[in-house]
Amino acid sequence: MSPDFLTGVTILLVYQLVGEVSSRLLHLSVPGPVFGMLLLFCTLLWRGGLEKTLDTASSALLSYLSLLFVPAGVGVIVHFGRIGGEWLPISAALLLSAVITLAATALIMQGVSRLLGHKEDETHGQ
Numbered sequence: 001m002s003p004d005f006l007t008g009v010t011i012l013l014v015y016q017l018v019g020e021v022s023s024r025l026l027h028l029s030v031p032g033p034v035f036g037m038l039l040l041f042c043t044l045l046w047r048g049g050l051e052k053t054l055d056t057a058s059s060a061l062l063s064y065l066s067l068l069f070v071p072a073g074v075g076v077i078v079h080f081g082r083i084g085g086e087w088l089p090i091s092a093a094l095l096l097s098a099v100i101t102l103a104a105t106a107l108i109m110q111g112v113s114r115l116l117g118h119k120e121d122e123t124h125g126q
Helices: 003-025 032-047 052-062 065-078 080-085 087-125
Strands: none
Touching (some): 003 052
């Protein structure tokens, strides 16, 4: 393993730790790793880019991302009988959540488009 990889993974784990500790101390409803990722994002925006160490570590970790789906697949197979018995509520929840997500995305896109469209019209009119 390269020193860049180890340094990058250490940085990622420190951000996760800081996020976890902050989330627990501040009694946030946001999970610690998500809060840590938000802190990392803010740091990257502030610094203006990604360091080589983080790039190396994140690229290496992303190459193994498909392995994270193995436990979920095993869980589906283990509970296949239960899923088969409750296929109607599961299907309804999936369908309803997909429709709500599509509708929300369309409405947000229309709103943003209108906001940006009005700003462009005002700047072109002067």
